[in-house]
Amino acid sequence: MRFSILFFTAVTAFFAVGVQASPVDSPEVNIIARTPYFHGNAVCYYPNGNYGACGWVLQNSDFVIALSPAHWDNGVHCGQHLNVTYNGKNIDGIVGDICSACAPDQIYISSGAFEALAPLGVGVIPVVWNFT
Template identity: 35%
Template sequence: MFSSRAHSILIAVALVINAPAAQAAVATQSRRQEVTGGFATFFEQQGLPGSCGKVHQDSDFIVALPPGRYGTGVNCGRTVQVTSTSTGLVHCHRVVADECADCINANSLDLSTGKYEFFSSLDIGELPSMLSTS
């Protein structure tokens, strides 16, 4: 949402989507959605709430989804897992907190600077490859 720089890394993401809270009392359902062919950029919070309504710090491990995946906000609070095949680093269970209006394509996402720096320095604009798992 507030991209100050457009550094990118190839990524794939697995959204771990649980049933809405109202249905959770009756039966817990899960479905996995693997997303490939996207890019990750990073964004700064600037003290403003994301599209999901909460204010986060840049150091928080949050992500923003592109409009088609964000939709009406149904994924707010849901979790994603991102794995870097070049480093083997796995970052899992980080909260969807915003919409990425400037995402490169429908399979891309924005990472908070804290999450992006888990994989790479903010000065490095691109990592060789990313692959998601869950």
């Protein structure tokens, strides 16, 4: 009987420590941890109320992002949010178009989104971006 009590106590202590040591599962933490960051240039573009490749009208003031063919993946990211960082500033944009002439990690961002990061006259800025 004494063995059973000691064994039960040891097993209970083992599981209690394991539960306490487990991190709290948070969707935000998991998304960030699994999302790669890309380094490329962001180019300012003007959708001018035209339809984007995702099928809806895009305005210059919208925070719209056009992905390169390397990330387009047949439009699977349409409507997905991207976090774009430049020089300590961040924007949250939505994938709405494809940039067929872009380099693999290059993105086009609408003039409204670009202006939140840098003056429009700059035209091209080095950014870090990721899907959120």
